[in-house]
Amino acid sequence: MSNDRLKKLFESNELSTKKYSKDEIIYFQNEECSSFDILISGKVSIQKLDENGNILTITNFYPGDSFGGQMIFADNNYYPMNVISKDESIILNIKKSLVLDLCQNNKQFLSELLKSISNKTLIISNKIHDISLKTIRDCILDYLKYEYKLQNTLTLKMKITKKEWAEKIGVHRPSLSRELMKMKQEGLIDYTRNTITIKDIKIL
Template sequence: MKNLLDHKNNYTLLKAIPEEYLLESLHHQTMKIVPYSKDQVIHFEGDLCACAELILSGQVVVERIDESGNLMTIATLLPDDILGGNLVFSKNPHYPMTVTAKTETTLLVLKKELLFDLCSSNTTFLRLFLEYISDHAMHLGDRIKHYVNRTIRESLMAYLKNEYVLQGSNKILLRTSKKALAERIGVQRTSLSRELQKMKNDGLIDYDGTSITLLNHL
């Protein structure tokens, strides 16, 4: 509890909450700190969303399994991000995808009633909360559109174009494993490897274990 109070200004939403309010909420457990171990499922698809959860530490992934059984990582959430903020006040408050702790993770759980009270009585908190869920909804929508109905090559090309802009080089250094990259674009590891080989044979790329080099601007 003391650690949370010492670091409350590291979190956008908590900055707007007085320390006395935090203490009282933690004491009455309308707000509580919950740890999760690496790879532990936080919410299964279809679970009821009764709280909003602020990520205090760790990394959380939002995933879905497509009709072919491929695991697709839709979004990666980090400290200061919120789970369930766009669902908790919905008429159908159920998680549409699985949420998993990618690393050891700690969440601050805010019960629906507490969240409503904060939004009603604290205009600064309300503005910050609405800004976050609006921006996050747009980001999640963009990620879903990014992958739906795309071929493996189209998804790979989109990924490489983005990394080319970020890294400023034709040689794209892989910041994740090929297994993680396959999950990100929603395909099996073997399918990714086959498509990489096809793209190499077509003279588009060259690659090794740590990088992909663009031979033509994609």
């Protein structure tokens, strides 16, 4: 779009930006979705809170990622999960009327929107499949294998806290800690606050 076109859209409120602080809830579960959003800066998490108080982080979004596209045109257009700003974030909101106009007049926008919706559906499907079939230990081993490939060392630097790790696999932090302690007692791993050392290479 030209700068003049963008300026007119912002003036008409069809486009707008909003800032969020760290850990601020952007959309509550069951809140109506009325815009297609693009993350300009920061980090956003999609989280599900179950009846037992477990927080499951479905996915994280980073600058350039979008959300809301799979709900904005749905009959039941309400967020099924909480959308939370995990860092100071800026989000571009595109109103439904403008999304419709862009879909009708811009094939590239339509293609990117459909790709975004398809990718989000796959992310959710894969996450539900993984969590429903895997034990806590399976999830721990998946993470260790992934980080071992990235870091190429048996002493792995932790990039997330235990709280974030527990949310990622949908369990309480004490449950994660108990399983890590069991693995340590079995001689499979050792750990400090910021590292995990793989002592038995066979688990990889």
